[in-house]
Amino acid sequence: MKQQNKSVMSEIRKIREDNDYFNEEINERIEQLQMKKIHKLEKENFKFKEQLSAMKSVPDLKIINGKDSYNVHKELFKNRSRVIADLLNSKNELDITDLHIEDSGLKIVIHYVYTGSIPKNVHIKEFENVANLLQIEFSFQELRDLQNGYHYYY
Structure with a gap:
C-alpha cells in the first residue's frame, strides 16, 4: 500500500512538474505574441501618423481617370497602392485612364483611403474591383473590418 502511495505521489509530482513546464512555455509564447502584436500596432500607428501629417498638407498629386481628376496626397496613396507607387514618377500628375x-x-477608394x-x-x-486593380494594401484590422461589414460610414 505504501509502495502504491509513493508511486502515485511520484506520478503527481511528475505531472505537476510537466504542468509547470508547459505553463512556462505557454506564458513565454503569449509574451512573444503580445510583443509581436505591440510591434505591429506601433508600425500601424506610425503609418497612421504619416497619413495624418500628409492630410494636413495641400494635395500634391492629381490622379486623372479619363475626363475626371482627383487631387490627393501623393505620400498617402503611394504608401497604400502598389500600382500608384510603381506608376508614379517625379511628376505630380498620374494618368490611370489606361487601367480602365x-x-x-x-x-x-479615395474616400476609403482618407476616412x-x-x-x-x-x-x-466597385470598391473591391478598384482596390484590387490599384493593389491597395490593407492592414489586418481593416481586412477584418471589411469582412465583418464594419466599414460603412454612418
Missing part, C-alpha cells in the same frame, strides 16, 4: 477603372469605384470607411448605399463590388 470605373470612376465611381475610384471615388469610393477608413465606405459611404452607405454604394456597391461594395
Whole structure:
C-alpha cells in the first residue's frame, strides 16, 4: 500500500512538474505574441501618423481617370497602392485612364483611403474591383473590418 502511495505521489509530482513546464512555455509564447502584436500596432500607428501629417498638407498629386481628376496626397496613396507607387514618377500628375477603372469605384477608394470607411448605399463590388486593380494594401484590422461589414460610414 505504501509502495502504491509513493508511486502515485511520484506520478503527481511528475505531472505537476510537466504542468509547470508547459505553463512556462505557454506564458513565454503569449509574451512573444503580445510583443509581436505591440510591434505591429506601433508600425500601424506610425503609418497612421504619416497619413495624418500628409492630410494636413495641400494635395500634391492629381490622379486623372479619363475626363475626371482627383487631387490627393501623393505620400498617402503611394504608401497604400502598389500600382500608384510603381506608376508614379517625379511628376505630380498620374494618368490611370489606361487601367480602365470605373470612376465611381475610384471615388469610393479615395474616400476609403482618407476616412477608413465606405459611404452607405454604394456597391461594395466597385470598391473591391478598384482596390484590387490599384493593389491597395490593407492592414489586418481593416481586412477584418471589411469582412465583418464594419466599414460603412454612418
